[in-house]
Amino acid sequence: MNIVVAMKQVPDLQQVRIRNREPVFTDVPLVLGNIDKNALEAAVAIKESGDANVIALSAGNEDVEDTIKEALAAGADEAFLVLDDKLNGAESGVVAQVLAAAVKKIDDVGLILFGEGSGDNYSGQVGSRVAELLGLPQVAYASALELKGDKALVTRSLEDCTEIVEVTLPAVVTVLSDINEARIPSVTQILKAGKKPKEVLELDEVGVKIPPAASVVTVSNLAPETERKRIVVKSVAELIQSLTTEGVIGR
Amino acid sequence: MEKFDVIIVGGGLAGLAAAYTLAQQELEVLVLEKGDYPGAKNVTGGRIYVSPVRDLFPDLWAKAPLERFIAHEGVTMMAKERSVSIAYHGQELLEEPYQSYSILRAKFDRWFAKQAERKGAMLVTKSRVDEVIIEDGKVCGVWAGGDELRADVVIACDGVLSLTAEKAGLRKPGNPHDFAVGFKEVIELPAETIENRFNLTDNEGAAHMFMGEVTRGKFGGGFLYTNKESLSLGIVVGIKDLMEDQPAIEAPVLLDEFKQRPEIAALIRGGETVEYSAHVIPEGGLNALTKLTGNGIVVAGDAAGFSMNIGVTVRGMEYALASGYYAAQAVLKAREAEDYSAGSLAVYEQLLKDSFVMKDFNSFRNAPEALENPRLFTHYPELLGNVMRDMYHMPAGPKDRLYPTVMKYMKFNDLLKMFGDFRKVKKI
Amino acid sequence: MATFMIYSSKEKQALELITAAKSVGAAAVKAVCINDEAQANALAAAGAEVLLINNDAISLADVAAVASALGQVAAQLGADTILLSSDRRGKEAAGRLAAILDAGCLTDISAIKANGDKIECQRNALGGATVATQYIASDKKIIAIRPKTFDAPGAGSGSVNAMTVDVKASAVKLIETKTRGGDSVDIEAAEALVVVGQGLNSKDDLPAVEALAKKLGGEVACSKPVATDKKWLSEERIVGLSGKKCKPELAIILGISGQVQFTVGIRDAKVIVAVNSDENATINGMADYILTADMHDVIKEMNSSL
Ligand SMILES: Cc1cc2nc3c(=O)[nH]c(=O)nc-3n(C[C@H](O)[C@H](O)[C@H](O)COP(=O)(O)OP(=O)(O)OC[C@H]3O[C@@H](n4cnc5c(N)ncnc54)[C@H](O)[C@@H]3O)c2cc1C
Ligand SMILES: Cc1cc2nc3c(=O)[nH]c(=O)nc-3n(C[C@H](O)[C@H](O)[C@H](O)COP(=O)(O)OP(=O)(O)OC[C@H]3O[C@@H](n4cnc5c(N)ncnc54)[C@H](O)[C@@H]3O)c2cc1C
Ligand SMILES: Nc1ncnc2c1ncn2[C@@H]1O[C@H](COP(=O)(O)O)[C@@H](O)[C@H]1O
Numbered sequence: 009m010n011i012v013v014a015m016k017q018v019p020d021l022q023q024v025r026i027r028n029r030e031p032v033f034t035d036v037p038l039v040l041g042n043i044d045k046n047a048l049e050a051a052v053a054i055k056e057s058g059d060a061n062v063i064a065l066s067a068g069n070e071d072v073e074d075t076i077k078e079a080l081a082a083g084a085d086e087a088f089l090v091l092d093d094k095l096n097g098a099e100s101g102v103v104a105q106v107l108a109a110a111v112k113k114i115d116d117v118g119l120i121l122f123g124e125g126s127g128d129n130y131s132g133q134v135g136s137r138v139a140e141l142l143g144l145p146q147v148a149y150a151s152a153l154e155l156k157g158d159k160a161l162v163t164r165s166l167e168d169c170t171e172i173v174e175v176t177l178p179a180v181v182t183v184l185s186d187i188n189e190a191r192i193p194s195v196t197q198i199l200k201a202g203k204k205p206k207e208v209l210e211l212d213e214v215g216v217k218i219p220p221a222a223s224v225v226t227v228s229n230l231a232p233e234t235e236r237k238r239i240v241v242k243s244v245a246e247l248i249q250s251l252t253t254e255g256v257i258g259r
Numbered sequence: 260m261e262k263f264d265v266i267i268v269g270g271g272l273a274g275l276a277a278a279y280t281l282a283q284q285e286l287e288v289l290v291l292e293k294g295d296y297p298g299a300k301n302v303t304g305g306r307i308y309v310s311p312v313r314d315l316f317p318d319l320w321a322k323a324p325l326e327r328f329i330a331h332e333g334v335t336m337m338a339k340e341r342s343v344s345i346a347y348h349g350q351e352l353l354e355e356p357y358q359s360y361s362i363l364r365a366k367f368d369r370w371f372a373k374q375a376e377r378k379g380a381m382l383v384t385k386s387r388v389d390e391v392i393i394e395d396g397k398v399c400g401v402w403a404g405g406d407e408l409r410a411d412v413v414i415a416c417d418g419v420l421s422l423t424a425e426k427a428g429l430r431k432p433g434n435p436h437d438f439a440v441g442f443k444e445v446i447e448l449p450a451e452t453i454e455n456r457f458n459l460t461d462n463e464g465a466a467h468m469f470m471g472e473v474t475r476g477k478f479g480g481g482f483l484y485t486n487k488e489s490l491s492l493g494i495v496v497g498i499k500d501l502m503e504d505q506p507a508i509e510a511p512v513l514l515d516e517f518k519q520r521p522e523i524a525a526l527i528r529g530g531e532t533v534e535y536s537a538h539v540i541p542e543g544g545l546n547a548l549t550k551l552t553g554n555g556i557v558v559a560g561d562a563a564g565f566s567m568n569i570g571v572t573v574r575g576m577e578y579a580l581a582s583g584y585y586a587a588q589a590v591l592k593a594r595e596a597e598d599y600s601a602g603s604l605a606v607y608e609q610l611l612k613d614s615f616v617m618k619d620f621n622s623f624r625n626a627p628e629a630l631e632n633p634r635l636f637t638h639y640p641e642l643l644g645n646v647m648r649d650m651y652h653m654p655a656g657p658k659d660r661l662y663p664t665v666m667k668y669m670k671f672n673d674l675l676k677m678f679g680d681f682r683k684v685k686k687i
Numbered sequence: 688m689a690t691f692m693i694y695s696s697k698e699k700q701a702l703e704l705i706t707a708a709k710s711v712g713a714a715a716v717k718a719v720c721i722n723d724e725a726q727a728n729a730l731a732a733a734g735a736e737v738l739l740i741n742n743d744a745i746s747l748a749d750v751a752a753v754a755s756a757l758g759q760v761a762a763q764l765g766a767d768t769i770l771l772s773s774d775r776r777g778k779e780a781a782g783r784l785a786a787i788l789d790a791g792c793l794t795d796i797s798a799i800k801a802n803g804d805k806i807e808c809q810r811n812a813l814g815g816a817t818v819a820t821q822y823i824a825s826d827k828k829i830i831a832i833r834p835k836t837f838d839a840p841g842a843g844s845g846s847v848n849a850m851t852v853d854v855k856a857s858a859v860k861l862i863e864t865k866t867r868g869g870d871s872v873d874i875e876a877a878e879a880l881v882v883v884g885q886g887l888n889s890k891d892d893l894p895a896v897e898a899l900a901k902k903l904g905g906e907v908a909c910s911k912p913v914a915t916d917k918k919w920l921s922e923e924r925i926v927g928l929s930g931k932k933c934k935p936e937l938a939i940i941l942g943i944s945g946q947v948q949f950t951v952g953i954r955d956a957k958v959i960v961a962v963n964s965d966e967n968a969t970i971n972g973m974a975d976y977i978l979t980a981d982m983h984d985v986i987k988e989m990n991s992s993l
Contacts, residue, residue, distance in 0.1 A: 020295075020879050021813055021814045021816065021947065022946075024813060024816060024891045025529070026817070027316060027447060027817060029817075031813055031816060031817055035365070036365055037295075037296055037369070079791040080919065087735075089744070095645070096851070099791075100782070100785075100792065101785065101786075101791065101792075102787065102788075104782075113828065127814070128812070128813055128814075129812070130795070130811075130812075130814070130928070131445055131792075131793070131795065131810075132779070132781075132782065132794055132795075133778075133781060133782035133785060133792055133794060133932055134782065135782065135786060136750070136754075136779055136781070136782025136783040136785075137782045137783065137786040138779075139751070140751070140754065140782075140783045140786035140787055141781060141786050144858075145749065145751055145857075145858035146750060146751060146779075146783070146859075147859065148750070148775065148777070148778075148779040149775050157682075160735045161862075164748070165775075166774075166775050166776060167774055167775060168866065168867055169750055169864050169865060169866045169867055170864070170865045170867070171861055171862075171863070171864050171865075172861075172862045172863040172864075172865075173748050173859050173860060173861050173862060174859070174860045174862055175858060175860075176858040177475075178858075179858070179964070182779075184797055185915070186915045186916075194404055194406045195261075195289075195291065195383050195386050195403050195404065195406040195408060196261055196406050196408075198383050198386075199261060199289075199381060199383070202381075205771075217914045218957075220822060221824060221825075223790070223791030223823060223824055223825035224791045224793060224821055224822075224823055224824070224825075225821060225822055225823075225824050226819055226820070226821045227807060227820040227821060227822065228819070228820045229817045229818075229819040229820075230818060231816060231817050231818075232818050234954055234957065235975055236972075236973050236974055236975050237974075237975040237976070238971070238972070238974060238975070238977060239976050239977065240977045240978075240979070241700075241976050241977065241978050242978075243978075244978070244980075244985055244989055244992065245992065247960065247976055247978055247989075248989070248992060248993070250976055251937065251960070251976070254937075254958050254975075256879070256936050256937040256957070256958050257879075257903060257937065257993070258993075396829075535967060
């Protein structure tokens with residue numbers, strides 16, 4: 009059985025700086041989304057306890073060929089990539105079509121794993137959209153995942169409760185970061201990653217066209233203005249004094 | 260277990276220079292870097308002298324992401340409430356190929372690493388070397404995060420306080436007192452603002468040194484370099500000097516005070532600090548070098564002590580590049596002879612001796628000593644400041660004649676000492 | 688004129704969506720309820736034209752069925768602007784419904800505003816470092832709005848009508864539901880918050896933290912790892928992108944590094960105090976008062992002097 013893990017290349021948010029309230033992306037390195045790494049880890053855990061082949065699936069620009077090495081080092085057996093500059097910042101609807109088309113080209117897919125949200129956009133749509141496009145059942149917000157024959161037992165963690173559900177495979181599951189701790193690959197694994205098989209397709213080859221008009225338009229994307237005093241106090245006494253003056257304690 | 264031709268510990272300038280050179284000759288090279296990215300944590304003041312190393316990497320410079328070429332030099336003597344600056348402009352600074360550039364390591368190192376990888380070097384980041392494998396007195400590889408990695412030869416390029424050189428028995432663990440520390444901020448400003456404030460046209464840049472009150476008269480100084488869209492501002496000061504004062508001076512406080520000086524505040528006004536870093540600097544000088552070769556190991560860059568702290572500034576980048584390059588050359592020679600013993604690798608030392616690296620270190624031999632003279636960092640800045648104050652001060656009554664004004668501060672004895680001090684400095 | 692349709696599995700949030708729809712000019716609000724007559728009545732009492740689906744084949748645990756039902760209703764009503772609640776169930780349904788309707792979709796919306804015929808939405812982007820203002824340009828629009836962004840509407844007179852839909856046999860079977868154990872704290876409502884992070888040494892230090900919160904008349908909150916990795920506090924108390932967005936008068940933040948995914952949840956506090964042993968901690972950049980110290984000492988000292 010193949011387990012497909014959808015992983016998105018995103019700018020390393022720790023390295024994104026804000027200048028005049030605008031985010032600056034120049035020279036920001038590209039990485040795989042954090043939660044996507046948890047999704048991969050969940051797949052690799054299943055592989056290690058049973059029998060499965062893990063395929064990291066990503067849609068993006070050509071840099072993904074490099075970025076995806078991290079997934080191959082962390083336990084993916086193969087990479088399946090759809091690469092095109094037009095996929096830079098493509099919207100959820102388009103990405104979902106591309107990923108769904110790619111999954112159709114892979115045989116014997118039992119599970120398709122997603123992160124609960126991508127590192128940069130964090131909108132939690134792509135997994136659900138792909139499930140619908142493929143007509144598959146889905147369980148989102150998984151904090152535990154276990155395979156049982158042709159079914160998966162998933163713990164779905166909601167705000168006020170957790171549900172344990174059984175879903176028939178093939179299915180889509182999106183995971184929370186709490187599901188596991190993603191492993192950090194060793195040097196040897198990183199070195200071997202370069203030699204693992206990679207299938208690279210272009211946008212035409214999966215038959216998806218980018219629509220001329222975007223369905224979501226961004227008017228602005230600015231850091232909120234925060235004016236903080238940033239007063240350094242030397243002691244608790246001084247702090248209490250200041251807070252009393254502010255009127256926030258001792259009311 | 261994996262086996263390589265060469266393992267390089269540390270992906271800074273020395274390590275990348277060695278990797279680039281070796282990969283070009285199609286050796287299997289593995290670079291292990293503990294940082295998230297090459298250059299991510301590497302602290303440097305920010306000026307690289309390209310001239311001495313240009314020919315070692317002929318293909319490199321055309322596209323290298325350097326910031327601005329240094330066209331204007333300045334030195335400021337800072338007294339408590341006043342300062343005197345000297346600006347230097349020289350035609351040679353404006354002529355191509357330019358001598359020196361400001362540089363941001365985060366950008367440069369990452370780019371340089373890409374070039375080395377293009378040549379075939381393997382770079383693994385987030386990977387820290389914790390042990391050196393030594394068998395029968397020969398270094399055979401390293402342990403990194405539970406992985407045993409072997410190679411014919413290891414090049415230690417892991418910077419100041421090199422663990423690799425220490426584990427291989429080439430470096431004695433250091434005494435913190437023998438080191439200086441540097442603190443630096445990168446302050447962002449629009450290119451246009453920088454060009455206006457520093458009188459720069461196009462890609463010209465300025466380098467400015469500060470001595471005196473910056474370090475409260477201790478050995479060290481401040482520096483300021485203009486990058487394309489930011490300034491690198493920092494100070495360097497000896498750890499020993501900091502600890503001697505009672506209560507001990509906190510170096511970050513010095514940097515804050517430095518930033519608040521009106522001379523500096525005007526230059527950085529409106530800028531945003533986007534990076535703050537601190538780093539240890541080897542005290543430098545010939546006497547502080549480690550053993551450069553052992554069986555199966557070569558040491559390059561700061562790891563070997565190839566960085567020179569001349570008080571107000573530190574020079575190390577071009578030595579790192581050059582020593583990395585020569586270490587690679589030595590490895591290539593040893594490979595031809597199929598002999599990686601210390602004796603065979605010793606050709607490294609010869610290559611360095613014939614290069615600007617050892618020539619510089621020999622001629623700067625006395626630098627640390629001459630520069631430790633406290634008069635240089637307290638007395639003269641105050642003196643100059645006072646002379647200038649009296650010169651420019653316009654009293655209500657008649658102004659004194661100039662000569663006696665100067666002489667008021669310089670007794671004969673002073674002149675004699677000054678002569679002595681500068682003679683020592685001249686040797687540098 | 689847009690035709691609005693709203694849906695949430697939760698009554699409170701569905702009510703908020705009625706207000707949301709009205710705030711951007713909805714004259715009439717159609718609301719869908721699935722197997723929940725009580726909610727249907729409540730929404731009708733708030734003025735919505737409710738379409739109640741009673742169908743045992745639809746389980747909330749099977750979002751494919753829920754989305755399919757919503758899609759069918761939307762088609763019948765000619766609804767083009769669908770508001771959902773951006774809780775986990777709502778978000779899960781949003782993407783699926785967007786694919787069914789070929790709609791543009793925005794989730795995690797924290798503010799909406801009509802601007803001509805556009806509905807401008809605000810959401811956190813880049814882990815919370817920025818706030819993006821976006822609108823949906825496609826004909827069909829799905830907007831998932833964060834709970835508590837709007838108040839409940841006043842009384843109105845709506846209606847409840849039955850609606851039938853067909854859903855496929857479900858491939859998802861609910862085995863068990865466990866309600867979260869007891870912590871019903873509402874940190875978003877607290878006037879003061881004492882927020883602790885991974886700088887906290889151990890679970891045993893919590894009583895002192897609680898004592899301090901009590902003295903300040905507030906609640907204890909935490910960074911995500913304290914709840915999800917260490918499990919010292921309940922997930923109800925997480926501040927940040929995947930936790931709560933709080934606007935207390937006073938937030939005392941102890942032992943937290945200050946990554947954006949955290950700070951986005953507290954940046955609207957009136958007064959922020961940062962206590963961290965690292966004088967260069969990122970959190971200090973967004974604080975009004977900065978105290979570089981061991982948080983345990985600070986807690987102890989505050990407890991004894993307040
Ligand atoms: C404040 C300051 C100002 C300076 N100003 C200047 C200047 O203006 N001009 C100039 O020429 N020089 C200057 N220098 C000196 C210059 O920065 C250094 O000499 C130069 O960076 C040395 O390069 P390197 O490659 O030897 O070491 P580094 O750049 O320090 O690289 C060492 C690398 O090894 C990695 N590493 C360390 N240990 C391990 C391990 N165990 N496993 C794996 N990786 C490891 C580190 O992460 C690092 O990337 C300055 C230095 C300082 C601190
Ligand atoms: C998609 C996504 C969503 C996320 N959502 C959230 C979210 O909603 N909320 C959230 O909090 N995080 C969230 N995170 C995680 C977030 O990125 C950080 O990892 C997390 O906030 C770090 O928690 P921390 O500051 O407690 O721990 P750390 O980063 O480990 O920081 C601990 C701090 O404590 C200080 N310290 C240590 N000892 C002491 C002491 N004795 N006294 C004083 N200070 C001390 C240290 O200097 C350090 O600054 C999310 C991440 C992702 C990728
Ligand atoms: N371009 C992409 N390539 C591969 N997977 C993606 C891509 N974009 C999103 N995903 C997956 O979809 C999940 C949710 O993304 P989002 O809807 O953007 O929050 C991510 O965690 C990934 O698993």
